[in-house]
Amino acid sequence: MSDEPPPGLAGLQCPIPLSEYPHVTLAHGGGGRLTHALIERMFLAAFRNPALEPLHDGAVLDLPKGRIAITTDSYVVSPLFFPGGDIGSLAVHGTVNDLAMCGARPLALTAGYVIEEGLAMEDLWRIVHSMAGAAREAGVDIVTGDTKVVDRGKGDGVFINTTGIGFVPEGIHIAPSRARPGDRVLLSGRIAEHGIAIMSVREGLEFGTTLRSDSAALHGLVGGLLHAVGARVHVLRDPTRGGVASATNEIAASAKVGIRLDEAAIPVAEQVRGACEILGLDPLYVANEGKCLAIVAPEAADQALEVLRAHPLGRDAAIVGEVVEDHPGRVFMKSRVGGLRVVDMLSGEQLPRIC
Amino acid sequence: MRFVDEYRGEADAQAYVRLIRRAVTRPWILMEICGGQTHTFIRSGVDRMLPEAITLVHGPGCPVCVTPLELIDRAIAIAGRPGTILTSFGDMLRVPGSATDLLGVKARGGDVRMVYSPLDAVKLAQKHPEREVVFFAVGFETTAPANAMAVWQAAKLGLPNFSILCSHVLVPPAMEAILGSPANRVQGFLAAGHVCAVMGWMEYEPIAERYRVPIVVTGFEPVDLLQGVYLAVRALEEGRVGVENQYARAVTREGNVAAQRLMREVFEPCDRAWRGIGVIPRSGFRLRPAYAAFDAEKRFDVGAITAQESPLCIAGQVLQGLKKPHECAAFGVQCKPEHPLGAPMVSSEGACAAYYHYARSA
Numbered sequence: 001m002s003d004e005p006p007p008g009l010a011g012l013q014c015p016i017p018l019s020e021y022p023h024v025t026l027a028h029g030g031g032g033r034l035t036h037a038l039i040e041r042m043f044l045a046a047f048r049n050p051a052l053e054p055l056h057d058g059a060v061l062d063l064p065k066g067r068i069a070i071t072t073d074s075y076v077v078s079p080l081f082f083p084g085g086d087i088g089s090l091a092v093h094g095t096v097n098d099l100a101m102c103g104a105r106p107l108a109l110t111a112g113y114v115i116e117e118g119l120a121m122e123d124l125w126r127i128v129h130s131m132a133g134a135a136r137e138a139g140v141d142i143v144t145g146d147t148k149v150v151d152r153g154k155g156d157g158v159f160i161n162t163t164g165i166g167f168v169p170e171g172i173h174i175a176p177s178r179a180r181p182g183d184r185v186l187l188s189g190r191i192a193e194h195g196i197a198i199m200s201v202r203e204g205l206e207f208g209t210t211l212r213s214d215s216a217a218l219h220g221l222v223g224g225l226l227h228a229v230g231a232r233v234h235v236l237r238d239p240t241r242g243g244v245a246s247a248t249n250e251i252a253a254s255a256k257v258g259i260r261l262d263e264a265a266i267p268v269a270e271q272v273r274g275a276c277e278i279l280g281l282d283p284l285y286v287a288n289e290g291k292c293l294a295i296v297a298p299e300a301a302d303q304a305l306e307v308l309r310a311h312p313l314g315r316d317a318a319i320v321g322e323v324v325e326d327h328p329g330r331v332f333m334k335s336r337v338g339g340l341r342v343v344d345m346l347s348g349e350q351l352p353r354i355c
Numbered sequence: 356m357r358f359v360d361e362y363r364g365e366a367d368a369q370a371y372v373r374l375i376r377r378a379v380t381r382p383w384i385l386m387e388i389c390g391g392q393t394h395t396f397i398r399s400g401v402d403r404m405l406p407e408a409i410t411l412v413h414g415p416g417c418p419v420c421v422t423p424l425e426l427i428d429r430a431i432a433i434a435g436r437p438g439t440i441l442t443s444f445g446d447m448l449r450v451p452g453s454a455t456d457l458l459g460v461k462a463r464g465g466d467v468r469m470v471y472s473p474l475d476a477v478k479l480a481q482k483h484p485e486r487e488v489v490f491f492a493v494g495f496e497t498t499a500p501a502n503a504m505a506v507w508q509a510a511k512l513g514l515p516n517f518s519i520l521c522s523h524v525l526v527p528p529a530m531e532a533i534l535g536s537p538a539n540r541v542q543g544f545l546a547a548g549h550v551c552a553v554m555g556w557m558e559y560e561p562i563a564e565r566y567r568v569p570i571v572v573t574g575f576e577p578v579d580l581l582q583g584v585y586l587a588v589r590a591l592e593e594g595r596v597g598v599e600n601q602y603a604r605a606v607t608r609e610g611n612v613a614a615q616r617l618m619r620e621v622f623e624p625c626d627r628a629w630r631g632i633g634v635i636p637r638s639g640f641r642l643r644p645a646y647a648a649f650d651a652e653k654r655f656d657v658g659a660i661t662a663q664e665s666p667l668c669i670a671g672q673v674l675q676g677l678k679k680p681h682e683c684a685a686f687g688v689q690c691k692p693e694h695p696l697g698a699p700m701v702s703s704e705g706a707c708a709a710y711y712h713y714a715r716s717a
Contacts, residue, residue, distance in 0.1 A: 273356050279471075280703060337368040337577040339400015341713040347692035348449060348458075 014125035015041040024119045029149025042125060043111075043145060046132040051108065051143035059143035061108060064167050069104035071095060072163040080127065080157050083197045084212030085289075087160055088131030093217050093289055094240065095164040096138050100219040101236040101292070103174035103226060104166030109135060111145040111162055116155030127158060138217040140164075166219075171231050178234040179255035184301035185321035188221060188292040188314045189214070190267040191244055195286035196275045207278075211271050216290030221311045225294060228307045235295035238288065242346050245284040247293055248321075248331045249345045261321035261333040261343060284333075284343060285350050295323060358604075362576030363399075371581035372404050378588050382408045384540050385587055386533070386676045388526060389547035390417030390704025391575050397709040399577040405584065412540070412676030413709075415529050416547050418494040419446050419702035420674060421629040422522045424664055427452040429657040430491050430520055434460045434467050436655065440483065442476040443491040444498075445469040449701045453662045473498075473505035473519070480509065480517035489651045492519040496550045499523050499640060500614035503621035506642065506649050518651040521641055524627055526550050527558050528638035533675055534566040541676055543587040545573040545580065548602035555610025556598045567596045574602040621646055630698060631664065631671025670697035673706055680707040687711060 027034045044052065051059040075091040085093075092109065099106045111131065115124065135142050193214040200209045218238065226233055235255075239247035244266070252259045268276075268283050276283045290313060296304045301319055308314035321333075331343040361367075387393055393413045396402040402411055415421055431452045434441035441457065448457045448469060461467040466486075470476050473490050480488035492502040502519060509517040526547060533539055546559060551572045563570045569590035573583030583601045590599065600606055618640070627639025642650050652658050664670075667685045672678040680686055680699070690696040692708060699705030 270356055273359075277356070277359060335399040335577070336363045336365065337399050337401055337404075338365040339402075339404060339577070341398050341400050342715055344712045344715075 014122050015045055021121055023121060024115050024117060024124060024149055026117050026149050026151070029115065029147060035147065039147060042128055043147070046128045047111070047135070047142040047145070049141040049143065051141060052145075059108070061143065063107065066170065067168040069099050069102040069166045069168050070163065071098040071102070072161065073098060074159060074161045076156060076159050077198065078156055079198075079201055080123065082201050082213055084194075085215035086127055086130050087158060088127035088129070089134035090215050090289060091160040091162045092131055092134035092138060092140075093215050095162040096140060096217040096219055097238045097289075097292075099164045099166035100217075100222040101174070101238050102166065102168060103172040103222070103233070103236065104168045105223065106138065106140045106164055106166045106219055108141055108143040109162050109164045111142050111160065113145070113147045114155055114159040114161075115147065115149045116157055117149055117152040119157050124158065131160075134217070138219065169226070172226055173231065174233060174236050176235050176237065176251045176254035179251050179257050179259075179295045179323045180234065180297075181257055181323050181325040182298045183234055183295045183323040184298055184319050185248070185259060185261065185323065186294040186296060186301065186304055186308065187244070187267065187318055187320045188218070188294070188308050189290075189316040190269045190272070191239070191288055191291060192268060192272045192276065192283035192286035194289040195243070196272050199279070200275070207275070209271055209275065211269070211275070214288055214290035216313055218290060218292050218313065221308065221313045222292060224311055225304060225307050229296060229300045229304050232297040232300035233294055233304070234297065235293070237293040239291060239293055240287050240289060243283070243285040243287060244293065245282070245331070245343045246345055248343065251295065252331050253329045255323075256328045258324040258327040258329070259321055259331045260324050261331065263333050263336050265318050265320045267316045267318050281350055285346050359576065362574065362578040364578065367578045368401060368404065368581055371578065371585050375409070375581070375585050375588055376406050378585065378592055379406050379408045380592060382410065383542055383588060383591050384410045384412060385543045385545060385584060386412045386414045386541040387545040387573070387580070388414040388416040388530070389550070389575075390420065390702065390706065391549075392416075392545060392547065392573065392580060393706050394704060394709045395575055395577055395580055397713045401577045401581055409584065409588065412679070413673065413706040414676060415533075415629065415632065415674040416495065416526065416550075417674070417699060417702050417704040417706070418498070418524065419450050420670060420698040420705050421524055421632065422447070422450070422493050422698070423628045423630045424453060424662040425660055426520070426522050427456075428660050428662050429652065431455060431457060431460055432657045432660060433489050433520065433651060433655050434465045436487070438485070439487045439489060440466045440468060440479060441489050441491065442468050442470045442479060444493070446702055446704070447491055447493060450698045451695050451701070473502050474508065477505050477508050477512070477514065477517055480514050481512065484516060487516050487518070487654075490517075490519045493522045495524055495526055495547070496553045496618075497547075499618050499622065500553060500611070503617045506621050506646050507617065509649060510646060518649045518654050519642070520651040522627070523622065523640035524629065525624070525638050525640070527562060528635050529629070530562055531566075532632070532635045532638070534562070534568065536675070538677055541568075543568055543591050544570045545583045545587060546570050546598075548572055548574040548579070548606055551602065551606045551610065553611050553614050555608050556600065556606070557608060559598045563597050569596055570598045572598065572600045572602050572606050574605065629674070631668070631674055633671075665696045668697035670699050670707070673699055680710040683707070687715065
């Protein structure tokens with residue numbers, strides 16, 4: 001990752017004169033001079049690229065001929081800054097990953113900011129700078145955007161929406177409904193790190209850990225996998241909210257197949273297991289932001305595993321289960337002690353237990 | 356992970372399953388007291404590794420499940436008051452009251468917050484002197500010391516804006532109520548290891564003698580439970596009664612004496628209503644008169660609120676080991692985690708939730 005500031009910027013220095021506007025005001029969203037200054041000096045300066053430069057109502061792009069994937073996601077994470085990332089980098093990674101899970105190569109992103117009046121200008125700058133860095137690292141431009149400011153108390157610092165478009169190569173057909181009995185279930189690495197990292201810094205819950213969010217863009221990892229294994233990759237899914245349990249349940253329901261997981265094979269970092277034990281949480285239900293579930297044809301499983309492990313983001317990849325004909329629509333797991341249990345969809349939020 | 360993985364190994368589990376098979380010559384009915392143990396049984400699937408002769412029935416040890424409906428309604432009434440912060444363990448937030456739950460109050464603008472420790476609620480009271488901070492103090496002997504500590508600290512700090520809504524319950528009177536019931540079928544107990552870590556097991560000795568049952572103090576990991584079942588079955592087969600300790604790594608006969616002293620300082624025994632079961636004499640704690648200023652029921656005048664249980668819900672029979680969750684006609688039909696009729700369907704220690712999440716048609 002390059003820490004070099006975008007051209008035309010004096011390092012990490014916030015470009016809006018802090019002495020004048022240490023906090024975002026309603027006027028920054030009013031459409032007048034202040035809005036213009038904020039867009040020019042902060043957003044354009046950070047995101048600068050030929051498509052964004054004209055600051056037109058929308059971006060006009062030349063796209064390759066073929067199938068286009070499009071996705072949108074809103075980011076409302078609290079706190080805004082967390083170990084391993086912040087809302088800005090997350091807004092890039094999350095949307096790039098949603099494209100990657102369609103088998104698409106990301107081409108362009110949009111950025112819609114809803115800022116709460118009173119957000120520290122310095123914080124906004126850190127977020128915008130981090131978002132620009134994440135986009136640059138992912139090799140994708142932010143080509144259009146929008147800024148709104150809402151009254152204090154009507155937002156949580158800042159919300160970001162990103163829409164992404166991507167190109168789906170010939171011959172790639174990724175869909176949850178394509179899981180077939182016999183397919184193997186692969187996980188690209190250790191689970192539950194994003195959710196636990198966020199929890200470790202939440203007010204009232206702070207606990208000491210060196211754990212970081214796994215937030216990362218997965219299109220490189222997925223691109224390598226598709227290049228090597230191609231059409232034998234049937235399903236890709238990033239197990240974000242609801243974790244691996246929800247993702248596998250959705251796949252099982254969509255493809256009308258059963259999924260059988262093996263608890264002992266699922267990679268979980270010691271620290272995460274410890275935190276989950278103490279808090280009474282099940283890592284299977286905790287969010288990930290840099291992990292991918294891949295369901296591949298059985299004959300391609302070993303090769304897929306090898307390719308994933310060769311990538312820096314897939315070093316801990318593992319085959320964690322199998323698609324089966326039994327119990328269509330449901331997920332079962334062989335527990336470490338050798339028992340069998342249902343892995344259900346989460347009902348509401350996972351709440352910590354009493355004792 | 357040390358102290359966890361050792362108790363989840365397949366080889367050890369299988370070894371105990373073999374020992375149990377060898378020991379059993381006839382049917383036995385065992386009850387695990389704690390809902391945490393129930394969840395381990397069902398989630399790890401070790402209940403289905405046991406020989407058919409052994410029937411497990413699930414005990415009342417789920418604090419959320421046995422908290423009376425009217426107390427939840429009182430918490431909801433307090434949470435709806437302007438200027439009040441109601442704090443609670445997370446597990447309690449989704450438990451249905453008569454009309455709504457605490458998350459529903461939060462959605463309508465009430466200040467309901469989840470805390471991990473009652474001491475965090477004391478900190479909140481210090482931070483917001485202009486607001487009333489109430490902690491919903493439920494639980495067995497496991498949570499009582501920390502809740503006592505919170506009240507003790509608040510008294511020491513002279514916090515006028517902190518109080519607890521107290522619904523503490525105790526294990527031994529509940530065991531006696533189960534054993535003394537004419538409908539009882541339980542022949543041996545796995546006692547809750549963490550309760551005994553606080554209380555020790557001396558108070559279980561007279562129960563074992565009086566009702567002629569074996570009681571095994573048992574931990575919470577799959578291998579702990581299998582070992583507990585083995586010890587209980589062996590005692591039953593040999594006709595022995597008395598208390599044995601499987602959970603020696605955490606429990607002594609005397610228990611945590613300092614914690615017991617603090618509990619006695621702040622709380623005194625009282626009769627308590629158990630949700631779905633009824634009043635059990637001297638089965639709970641209330642604040643001693645010296646700490647009455649911290650009693651939220653007195654402070655907010657909600658004591659008159661009463662409530663009626665859903666007639667469909669058989670939670671009381673489930674909690675006494677008389678019925679299993681799936682034997683309830685409403686199970687998975689009218690009663691699901693998304694719209695529960697009774698607390699055992701939402702609590703992470705509730706038997707109905709364990710069956711619903713981990714064991715449907717397994």
